[in-house]
Amino acid sequence: MPCMLIDPTQKYRSYIPLVLDNRQWPTKTFTKAPIWLSTDLRDGNQALACPMTADQKLTFFRLLVKCGFKEIEIAYPSASDTDFSFVRYLIENNEIPDDVWIQVLTPAREDLIRRSFEAVTGAKHVIMHMYNALCPMFREVVFRNSKEQTVELASKHSKLISELADQYSASHGMKFRYEYSPETFTQTELEFSLQVCEAVKTAWGKAGPGIDRIIFNLPATVEIAPPNHYADQIEYFAAHISERENIIISLHPHNDRGTAVAAAELAVLGGADRVEGCLFGNGERTGNVDLVTLALNLYTQGITPNLDFSDIQSVIDIVTSCNDLPVHPRHPYAGELVFTAFSGSHQDAIKKGFEAQGIRHKKNAENGELKMWDIPYMPLDPADLGCSYEAVIRVNAQSGKGGVAYLVKQHLQLDLPRNMQVAFYKVIQQISDREAREITVEDLTTAFRETYHFGGSKYEGRLALKSFRITAEPSPDPTHDGEPFDERRRFDGTMLVDGVLRVIRGDGNGPISALLDALRTHLEIDMTLRGYTEHAVGEGETSKAASYIELVATTDDVKETRQASESWWGVGLDSDIAASSLHAVLSAVNAAIGDRVLPELKLSVGFNATSGQSDVSDAIVNTLGLTLPRRLQTSFFEVVQRAVRESDGKISYEDLTRLFRETYGYEVENKGRFYLGDFCFERVEGGGPRFKGDMEIDGVVCKVIGEGNGPLSAALAALHSQVEGTLVCREYSEHSVGEGSDVKAVSFVELLYELPGRVKKEAAWGLGSDTDITVSGIRAVLRAASKLGVVAKKA
Ligand SMILES: CC(=O)SCCNC(=O)CCNC(=O)[C@H](O)C(C)(C)COP(=O)(O)OP(=O)(O)OC[C@H]1O[C@@H](n2cnc3c(N)ncnc32)[C@H](O)[C@@H]1OP(=O)(O)O
Numbered sequence: 200m201p202c203m204l205i206d207p208t209q210k211y212r213s214y215i216p217l218v219l220d221n222r223q224w225p226t227k228t229f230t231k232a233p234i235w236l237s238t239d240l241r242d243g244n245q246a247l248a249c250p251m252t253a254d255q256k257l258t259f260f261r262l263l264v265k266c267g268f269k270e271i272e273i274a275y276p277s278a279s280d281t282d283f284s285f286v287r288y289l290i291e292n293n294e295i296p297d298d299v300w301i302q303v304l305t306p307a308r309e310d311l312i313r314r315s316f317e318a319v320t321g322a323k324h325v326i327m328h329m330y331n332a333l334c335p336m337f338r339e340v341v342f343r344n345s346k347e348q349t350v351e352l353a354s355k356h357s358k359l360i361s362e363l364a365d366q367y368s369a370s371h372g373m374k375f376r377y378e379y380s381p382e383t384f385t386q387t388e389l390e391f392s393l394q395v396c397e398a399v400k401t402a403w404g405k406a407g408p409g410i411d412r413i414i415f416n417l418p419a420t421v422e423i424a425p426p427n428h429y430a431d432q433i434e435y436f437a438a439h440i441s442e443r444e445n446i447i448i449s450l451h452p453h454n455d456r457g458t459a460v461a462a463a464e465l466a467v468l469g470g471a472d473r474v475e476g477c478l479f480g481n482g483e484r485t486g487n488v489d490l491v492t493l494a495l496n497l498y499t500q501g502i503t504p505n506l507d508f509s510d511i512q513s514v515i516d517i518v519t520s521c522n523d524l525p526v527h528p529r530h531p532y533a534g535e536l537v538f539t540a541f542s543g544s545h546q547d548a549i550k551k552g553f554e555a556q557g558i559r560h561k562k563n564a565e566n567g568e569l570k571m572w573d574i575p576y577m578p579l580d581p582a583d584l585g586c587s588y589e590a591v592i593r594v595n596a597q598s599g600k601g602g603v604a605y606l607v608k609q610h611l612q613l614d615l616p617r618n619m620q621v622a623f624y625k626v627i628q629q630i631s632d633r634e635a636r637e638i639t640v641e642d643l644t645t646a647f648r649e650t651y652h653f654g655g656s657k658y659e660g661r662l663a664l665k666s667f668r669i670t671a672e673p674s675p676d677p678t679h680d681g682e683p684f685d686e687r688r689r690f691d692g693t694m695l696v697d698g699v700l701r702v703i704r705g706d707g708n709g710p711i712s713a714l715l716d717a718l719r720t721h722l723e724i725d726m727t728l729r730g731y732t733e734h735a736v737g738e739g740e741t742s743k744a745a746s747y748i749e750l751v752a753t754t755d756d757v758k759e760t761r762q763a764s765e766s767w768w769g770v771g772l773d774s775d776i777a778a779s780s781l782h783a784v785l786s787a788v789n790a791a792i793g794d795r796v797l798p799e800l801k802l803s804v805g806f807n808a809t810s811g812q813s814d815v816s817d818a819i820v821n822t823l824g825l826t827l828p829r830r831l832q833t834s835f836f837e838v839v840q841r842a843v844r845e846s847d848g849k850i851s852y853e854d855l856t857r858l859f860r861e862t863y864g865y866e867v868e869n870k871g872r873f874y875l876g877d878f879c880f881e882r883v884e885g886g887g888p889r890f891k892g893d894m895e896i897d898g899v900v901c902k903v904i905g906e907g908n909g910p911l912s913a914a915l916a917a918l919h920s921q922v923e924g925t926l927v928c929r930e931y932s933e934h935s936v937g938e939g940s941d942v943k944a945v946s947f948v949e950l951l952y953e954l955p956g957r958v959k960k961e962a963a964w965g966l967g968s969d970t971d972i973t974v975s976g977i978r979a980v981l982r983a984a985s986k987l988g989v990v991a992k993k994a
């Protein structure tokens with residue numbers, strides 16, 4: 200079975216290096232872009248399994264014009280009707296801008312040269328391009344021509360082209376230039392190539408300076424030597440061809456050794472003026488040199504390439520759809536992975552680079568300096584090619600904390616402190632090890648939200664802060680006389696604990712320590728703060744504070760606590776900085792408690808000297824989720840005190856809530872004296888709403904009507920129509936209870952009742968609830984009325 204040889208000299212010949220004294224190109228640098236010629240529609244096209252259709256060629260031609268090509272080889276028109284017609288189409292449909300030269304290729308055959316001229320008839324600017332291979336193998340094997348015959352073939356047909364150019368110029372006012380390619384130049388004796396080119400120049404007879412320069416296109420038809428050799432050959436050719444000023448030296452590198460780009464670059468330093476190639480390197484075998492890479496290599500050196508790839512994706516889309524060849528994901532500048540780092544140390548460097556560049560650019564702007572691009576591992580700003588920074592960092596098992604933190608910052612605007620980066624990175628590592636795949640941005644942000652219970656009720660943990668108040672109070676124990684008074688902070692909050700609303704309180708020297716105290720006191724969660732940082736997210740009125748908290752479990756030894764190996768991080772985001780830090784505490788606490796059982800609400804409250812109104816009100820928050828208006832708190836406290844006096848001094852939570860429900864008619868079966876039936880509101884011309892409906896009064900359904908400024912006063916007026924005396928609403932408030940589809944309104948109403956002849960006014964509270972806030976309000980009114988000694992009118 201054939202295989203690679205141990206000794207390849209038995210099969211392959213080495214190239215023969217050129218003896219070139221004092222070569223110049225190695226010390227030269229780029230100063231400007233060469234002239235570009237795209238041969239996508241000829242050399243690229245001829246290498247496709249399915250050459251492009253006319254439509255595809257047209258699309259591609261328009262793309263090349265848009266990118267800024269001024270010289271485009273559009274066809275080998277004598278090859279096929281498709282190519283010939285395409286040339287005609289462009290000319291006849293004025294597709295060729297005045298500043299663009301079309302180029303067509305022809306072999307050194309009279310019939311095909313004449314056909315090529317027919318194809319380009321009427322075009323304003325045409326480069327006729329003729330080729331014949333010169334190297335020994337082609338002379339001997341393909342053409343079976345001597346050197347003299349080879350020179351004769353080239354010069355005879357160049358002369359024909361010159362004559363035809365004159366004729367067509369005269370008859371059609373066309374401007375011609377001539378390009379001659381000594382095909383297989385790099386495999387040909389240099390002196391012979393020079394001899395043929397001199398003969399071609401003479402035969403053409405029109406080489407002059409500027410626009411009249413003859414183009415000698417020196418192809419590496421097959422790349423057979425390293426790029427320095429090509430540079431030597433070009434430098435030699437440029438130094439020895441006569442009338443150098445009347446010549447454009449053009450390169451046409453192929454990529455057989457994978458060094459076409461290097462060969463082109465070194466050969467330009469060797470003296471070439473022009474480069475022929477294709478977008479993304481399509482072409483025979485391994486392709487032509489890639490013009491996108493060449494142009495952008497110049498661009499990243501600060502040299503204007505004269506080609507515009509500002510929207511590289513649309514260029515890729517068009518080229519791949521026309522060629523039906525993909526662009527490799529690692530293709531320089533254009534591959535989908537070229538601006539992406541998966542590996543940890545690259546990501547870390549890129550992240551730091553962006554941060555440092557941000558600071559540097561800010562300073563540059565202040566000092567009126569240029570904002571130079573300088574990011575590790577990224578020679579080019581993706582934005583220049585119309586690419587976003589989305590893909591710059593992608594995460595898999597090779598990634599590190601820096602990359603993960605970069606994505607958190609990009610997508611959640613959170614700039615995690617270093618130790619929290621390490622902590623979250625471990626979470627991501629576990630996922631990527633388990634899943635053995637790339638971690639998408641969605642995976643990452645979801646993991647973050649779940650880990651830190653961050654981002655709304657969907658991600659809430661076992662403990663969730665619903666409302667809180669921080670108040671300042673003087674320290675009970677000011678230490679030294681004369682020192683500034685030490686203020687303490689008190690935390691009063693309602694919190695969902697495993698789905699049950701509870702009130703917790705604590706105090707400390709700041710909001711965080713006050714909350715930690717409350718957690719310790721009410722929930723036996725004893726944690727100590729180890730780290731806290733915060734930063735602003737966004738600017739102006741909509742900006743928020745992001746807080747990061749590190750907690751450790753409290754132990755008896757303060758030093759031991761601080762040095763604990765296990766810690767829990769939390770994050771909070773809120774427009775209020777205190778709220779943000781408290782959310783961060785709970786985020787960390789949620790992680791710390793895991794599924795540990797938390798102490799339940801105490802089953803009974805004892806009413807002694809230390810129990811007060813707020814204890815009773817908290818109990819109602821804890822059990823029913825109701826936040827009572829202050830005056831109702833007072834009223835209910837009196838009710839409870841009376842009830843306690845009649846018992847052994849203690850009342851269970853269950854009894855307390857029952858007492859509350861029955862006292863205010865809150866969600867009890869008993870309808871009360873006044874009960875709402877079906878009703879509607881009507882609009883009154885020029886006035887408020889009119890209540891019209893049924894009210895059950897002492898078990899009898901009455902039709903009632905009443906008008907008022909609003910729905911509640913209209914309902915009250917309707918009630919008035921059925922009772923003696925006056926009912927006035929002294930206080931009304933409401934709030935919602937529950938969440939999502941279970942949300943309902945709860946209304947609190949206090950009514951005053953005055954009956955002529957009675958000395959004292961009466962007052963009573965009533966509660967109503969419903970998904971409809973108006974119904975809830977009216978129910979509360981009727982409940983309050985039911986508790987008063989209201990006298991109903993006689994039927
Ligand atoms: C390195 C390059 O990329 S060069 C460009 C190559 N591109 C193409 O070949 C695509 C277009 N070509 C074609 O459509 C056809 O080859 C045609 C129309 C040009 C010629 O077709 P045919 O006449 O059928 O000849 P064929 O394709 O077999 O070409 C080989 C003949 O051309 C000769 N020939 C090859 N190159 C040249 C040349 N540059 N000048 C003159 N004759 C040439 C060969 O010696 C051979 O001649 P022979 O038949 O006398 O032995």
Ligand SMILES: CC(C)C(=O)C(=O)O
Binds near residue numbers: 383418419420421453
């Ligand atoms: C016609 C010539 C320039 C060519 O395509 C080559 O040598 O590759």
